[in-house]
Amino acid sequence: MAITLIGIVTIAVVGVTGRRPGRGEFGEWTVGKRRFSTFTTWFLQAGEAFTTFSFLGLAGIAFGGGVAAAFALCYLSINFILQYFTAPRMRELGRKGGYLTQADYFADRYRSPLLGKVVAVVGAVFLLPYLQLQITGLGLIVQLATGSRTGGNLSMVLATVLTVAFVLWSGIRGIARVAYLKDALMIIGLVVLIAGVALSVNGGIGGLFETVRDAHPNLLTFHQEGYDATFFVTAVIISGLGGGLGTLPHLWPPVLAAGSGRALRQNAIWLPLYQIALGIPVIVGFAGILLVKQGSAPNAVALTLAGQTLPGWLVGVVAVAAASAAMVPSAAIVVGISSLLSRNLLSAGNERAQLRTNHVCVIGAATLALVLGLTRPGLLSDLLLLTYGGLTQLAPAIVMGLAKKVRLDAVPALLGILTGVGVLIWLTFGGVDVGTFDTGLIALVLNMAVTAVAQLVVRSRSTAPVPAEAN
Incomplete structure (x- = not known):
């Protein structure tokens, strides 16, 4: 517990060392001077892409669904391929x-402030459960590592307060500083974890998979309940499109802050190296099949194994690494939500007014996510499943807006987004059984159909001949 708490405080202290923007410089707080180097942009993009899911979620899916956990490696590959082409254009x-947010892009490219406001609402609503996931995940990490539920709740409060503090102080520059530390800690934590597993399994990693092949062969196929081939393919498609086409608002500031399109293209080439590290939680999940009692909570597998295979102080190191993987994305998500609300939805005058409003929104969003995480951790569980699916409904309009000349009108774009979000909510909360098919993909197909039909109607009306006036 001591190592974990000291680590959380250290992470925040590093964040505060980021340069504080000048008074009233909302643009500096959000995207810096738009001159971030390839090095800094690398860590910003990696820091926001690899989260508590990398520690807890992947190991949990491997524990319950076997090789289906590899979907993360597949969709991230699609992300980076798409980002090679889309990110430099978005930055340009x-x-x-003068964009500071994703919604600025929509309002400008489609000449529609209303569309910008709708996108701001959609972005903030669907990012909130993602923020709660990071905060709740951090509490779970500390609880599992220390065996103390009270310690887990205390860590959630402490980490949230400290994250808000360094975000308010230094904005994106503070996030960049912490991202350097976070990536180093993440690699150290994963290496320590895999070393403990390798030493605890007969025959090491090779022996682990031989045993799984002989005792649980189904885990090496797509035949597990809830994790079949349909789940794998549709989840890869919707998640790949979501990240690769810039539908998540908190991924825009690092792109907008990059010093050049070349920096973004270089990162898209080399960031897939992180997928080597992502293979470690998958291996840990398979080890849990042999070393952890069946019926255990899937998300607890990684830290449970750490407790079984490592000395206490090393468990603390792993917990700090996992905590950093929660705090950096939390900071980025808070910036994403607050910027959308203060700049695009509330439209608070000049930059100084926007920065003041933004600070209030930072505190409000973080507090709401923390309260929900402490009191109703399962309240947004269904909505969490909508995060990628919901935000991917922005994809068609984003793609059309990247063209030199935008050939999609604002009204069809708006109708498509509203249709996709509405269908997704209906499928999720209406009790509609679609099996393991990703509901976000179904909604996206209908979204594109409505967008296309609406565009045809708009264009047909604009080109229709004007009837001559009666004499």
């Missing part, structure tokens, strides 16, 4: 148009 448009 952002520099010319």
Whole structure:
């Protein structure tokens, strides 16, 4: 517990060392001077892409669904391929148009402040459960590592307060500083964890998979309940499109802050190296099949194994690494939500007013996510499943807006987004059984159909001949 708490405080102290923006410089707080190096952009993009899911979620899926956990490696590959083409163009448009948020892009490219406001609402609503996931995940990490539920709740409060503090102080520059530390800690934590597993399994890693092949062969196929081939393919598609096409609002500031399109292309080439590290939680999940009692909570597998195979102080190191993987994405998500609300939805005057409003939104969003995490941790569980699916409904309009000349009108884009979000909510909360098919993909197909039909109607009306006036 001592090592974990000291680690959380250290992470926040590093964040505060980021340069504080000048008074009233909302743009500096959000995207810096738009001159971040390839090195800094690398850590910003990696820091926001690899979260508590990398520690807890992947190991849990491997524990319950076997090789289906590899979907994360597949969709991230699609992300980076798409980002090679889309991110430099987004940065170029952002520099010319002065964008600070994703919603700025929509309002400018489609000449529609209303569309910008709708996108701001959609982004904030669907990012909130993602923020709660990071905070709740951090509490679970500490609880599992220390055996103390009270310690887990205390860590959630402490980490949230400290994250808000360094975000308010230094904005994206503070997040960049912490991202350097977070990536180093994550690699150290994963290496320590895999070493403990390798020493605890007969025959090491090779022996582990031989045993799984002989005792649980189904785990090496897509035949587990809830984790079949349909789940795998549709989850890869929707998640790959979501990240690769810039539908998650908190991924825009690092892109807009990059010093050049070349930096973003270089990162898209080399960031897949992180997928080597992501293989470790998958291996840990398979080890849990042999070493952890069946029926255990899937998300507890990684830290449970750490407790079984490592001395206490090393468990603390792993917990700090996992905590950093929660705090950096939390900071980025808070910036994403608050910027959308203060700049695009509330439209608070000049930059100084926007920065003041933004600070209030930072505190409000973090407090709401923390309260929900402490009191109703399962309240947004269903909505969490909508995060990628819901935000991917922005994909068609984002793609059309990247063209040199935007050939999609604002009304069809708006109708498509509203249709996709509405269908997704209906499928999720209406008790509609679609099996393991990703509901976000179903909603996206209908979204695109409505967008296309609406565009045809708009264009047909605009080109229709005007009847001559009666004499």
